[in-house]
Structures are given as structure tokens and as C-alpha cells.
Amino acid sequence: SPRVTKMPIRNQDTFKDSASGNALPKLPLPSLSETLDTYLRCMKHLLTEEQFNKTQNIVKQFGAPGGVGELLQSKLVERSEKKANWVYDYWLNEMYLNNRLALPINSSPAMVFPQQNFKAPIDSLRFAAHLISGVLEYKMLLDA
Helix, strand or coil: CCCCCCCCCCCCCCCECCCCCCECCCCCCCCHHHHHHHHHHHHHCCCCHHHHHHHHHHHHHHCCCCCHHHHHHHHHHHHHHHCCCCCHHHHHHHHHHCCCCCHHHHCCCCCCCCCCCCCCHHHHHHHHHHHHHHHHHHHHHHHC
């Protein structure tokens, strides 16, 4: 029978660099305009011109002065002032714990590797090169 390993749980308000014990800086909160610009930039390639024009209008209304976007952004600013990572609970709960869809397909999958003990800088570069090579090999298989 397969062995089940428990994932370690990290306290969401304490982000320590395990190697040095130093606290990491707080997760930055992008401005509302940065978020909306990034959203539109990503959507441009996925929508028809007509759909994109509608989306631009909706985004413009959402981000208008005194609008819903500003209200929600102010709530995020408050949250970011109180927490080390303002998105942690949202991400954990909404993307993983409350989501009943197949996670590898419907969320941002990630890989966690065992801790590496590199003896010299070249070791980390070699590891990164092997990782990139493996990902590209896998992409070639998918494309084929």
C-alpha cells in the first residue's frame, strides 16, 4: 500500500527563510491599476476583439474612481497591513480546499522538491539546468 506523507503546515503569519532564520518581506499588494492592466493584458490573447472591447468597458467601470474596485482594493490594503501574506487564506481556501475540481487541471500546479544542499554555486545552476531541460522535454512530448 502507498505510504501517505503529511504535508507540513506553515503558520500563515510567519514567513521565515529556513536557511538564515530571517523574516521575509511582506507580500506586496499591487495597485488596482496594475492588477487591471495585467488582467486586460492576459485577456487580450484569449478573447475576440468584440469580447475584449466588452471586457475593457467592464474593467473601466470596475476601476472607476469611487467604484467597486476601489472599495475592494481598500479592503485588501487593510488586510495587507495586518498580515504578512494578504492572499494566503484566499489562495489556500479558494484554490485548493473549497475547490472540488481536478486540481492539476483547474489550478496553478506546482512542484515541491526535497531540500537541496548545494555545495557550490555551480551545483544550483546544474540543478536548474536539469529542471529546465526536463520541463522542455515534457513540453516537446505534449506538443507532439
